[in-house]
Amino acid sequence: MSNELVFYTNPMSRGRMVRWMLEEVGQPYRTELLEFGTTMKAPAYLAINPMGKVPALRHGDTVITEVAAICTYLADAFPQAGLAPAPGSRERGPYYRWLFFGAGPIESSVNNKAMGFQVPPERAGASGYGSLDAVLHTLEGAVSHGDYLVGDRFTAADLYVGSQLGWGMQFGTIEKRPAFERYVGRIMQRPAAIRAREIDDALMPKKK
Known part of the structure; x- marks a missing residue:
């Protein structure tokens, strides 16, 4: 299974938050730019996110949408970045x-x-x-x-x-x-x- 990180976004969207998170994580990722009302609503992207909105993230076969979920996922997937308290800790x-x-x-x-x-x-x-x-x-x-x-x-x-x-x-x-x-x-x-x-x-x- 490929572990490639693919980031679906538009620079005029909440995707800017995920971009920051990806830069904090420091792992290689590929950006797919989408346009409102056209490529965001195209069948290829609706297969990724049926809501037809960005951002979304694909990590291998795993797809994550919603900014908070993406940030939480990345912090846990790459603990070496130190962006989340350890599981079970008081924090x-x-x-x-x-x-x-x-x-x-x-x-x-x-x-x-x-x-x-x-x-x-x-x-x-x-x-x-x-x-x-x-x-x-x-x-x-x-x-x-x-x-x-x-x-x-x-x-x-x-x-x-x-x-x-x-x-x-x-x-x-x-x-x-x-x-x-x-x-x-x-x-x-x-x-x-x-x-x-x-x-x-x-x-x-x-x-x-």
């Missing part, structure tokens, strides 16, 4: 917590705001995340306690949550708070983060 629980916090409360609350939808206060308990204010308050506390979300080192949870914070502040869906800006500014200076941005920026459509 493994908080690590999962923040990955799923990013995939659940952060993603849902920020997307709802971007779409102009606000959960009625009386229905907040049924929304799964309560309110955007509650999500941001919780996150602000987490990034204020130390340099990283889990323990004293950078993990895939920082990459995923930090990317969401960076994008949200850039596009105005997350308010700029000093703790967020310090945290994002720090992790975005990692060499792998810089390489990933340079790669994807070079793949962006050229302005006419």
Whole structure:
């Protein structure tokens, strides 16, 4: 079985997070660029991801979709990169917590705001995340306690949550708070983060 890593993406997508993760892992990978509405919806790619969206990752015969799942998979598949606490360690629980916090409360609350939808206060308990204010308050506390979300080192949870914070502040869906800006500014200076941005920026459509 081939163990080739194939990365399906578009530089104007959440695939930028996975690009960063791949650069952190440091393993060779091949990039397949797809276009919205055309090659993403073509039969060849729908066989990889029936949702017809990116990113996706194929590792040999294994296909992974969804950014948090891809980041978690890569951290476990290549433990030598040191991007996840050891299984069974006391830090493994908080690590999962923040990955799923990013995939659940952060993603849902920020997307709802971007779409102009606000959960009625009386229905907040049924929304799964309560309110955007509650999500941001919780996150602000987490990034204020130390340099990283889990323990004293950078993990895939920082990459995923930090990317969401960076994008949200850039596009105005997350308010700029000093703790967020310090945290994002720090992790975005990692060499792998810089390489990933340079790669994807070079793949962006050229302005006419």
